[in-house]
Amino acid sequence: MCREEDFLKLPLNTPPELQRSDLSLSVLQLKALGIDNIVRFEFPSAPPARNLICAMELLFALGGIDEDGELTKPLGEQMAELPISPTISKMLLVSGEQGCSKEIATIVAMLQVENVFVSGRSDKVKVMKRRFEVEQGDFLTLLNVFYAFEKFGMKKNWCNSNALRYKALKRAADLRDQLFKTLRRLEVPLTSTSDEDCVLKCIVSGLFPNAAYLHHSGEYKSIRGDVPLKVHPTSVLFTEKHPPYLVYNEINHTKHVYMRDVTAIDPCWLEVLAPHFYENRRREREIF
Structure with a gap:
């Protein structure tokens, strides 16, 4: 129940999930079907162009697509076959090379x-x-x-x-x-x-886009974007001493933005495993 004035502020219909969810897996599967121009694809409910661009940038950073927007071989094609998040599928597919x-x-x-x-x-x-x-x-x-x-x-x-x-x-x-x-x-x-470090490095190789650092204010912020984040109460690290850097599997939006399934990492791994993704961010910190 809520007040009438609050009810009238609500949208008439809930926005389609395609317009408010991560599109990286959808874009990957469309690429696998041979659809090259994703931006001009006729979606039933067209998502914002910015969301599509972010999905393409993520897939490029993960090595799923190349500079021309084509699926890479074999990594991109294999990622498209797995019905899970591209960050998780990348972590899974490179695990054989890393011995875990x-x-x-x-x-x-x-x-x-x-x-x-x-x-x-x-x-x-x-x-x-x-x-x-x-x-x-x-x-x-x-x-x-x-x-x-x-x-x-x-x-x-x-x-x-x-x-x-x-x-x-x-x-x-x-x-x-x-x-x-x-x-x-x-x-x-x-x-x-x-x-254990071998396993954690493999996790970082896929989840590096979901990295966060402990800000001096006592809360976490994403390394790219500085979005305020909190560790979810169900996490092991919720009651432990917070590590300086961590990666997470997903986020939940409630009153705060909570990170779920988190693990502490060595920040040096980000520079080694994903220098292309954090290069601009590192330069910004050097400047400021």
Whole structure:
């Protein structure tokens, strides 16, 4: 319920999702269908041109399209085959070269399911969740949860005693098997590592556009754009000491802009893995 004057301020119809969502995956799939001039494509509900341009810039930064706007081979074509965000598909496809494809496939599968932790604010639930948490953040925490689930036989009773959702974890296991089959088909080697930094670097290779730094005001800001951001309350890093730099999987717009699925990173990795994306930003900081 709301006041009549507030109700009258609302738009008559909700804007189509195409006009308010990330278009990078849609643009990638249109490119794969042979549609070259995306800006002049007749969408059912035409999105703002700025959104299309931002999607093209992101795909170029990820290496999915070249300077002529064509799909790159094989990376761009392979990214178009995966029905997930291009940032996540890039992370998955390069994981074989970086020697951690099994870990990345596991993390990607865990990101596709609902919250694996039982919701609750009791001290008992919090203590159980702490068993799996790591200081680096949510990605490695999800990896720990799945490996523990796998180690103890994927049993429902074990999930109940550790405040975990059995159906969500079982679904993640099925998705991981599907990802393994897809990686084999795409000739991405299935490799594994015990080096956490290797896994984190691979995550940064795909999620570098979603990097943020801790501002002196105490809140996070995106490195490109300086948009104020906050760590989501469900994140491991919400109650921990905030790292100077991090990357996130997605953002939620409510009263504030919250980052979900975050992990701490070394800022040097951004300069090594994505110098083309942050070069202008670095120059601006040097000037000011």
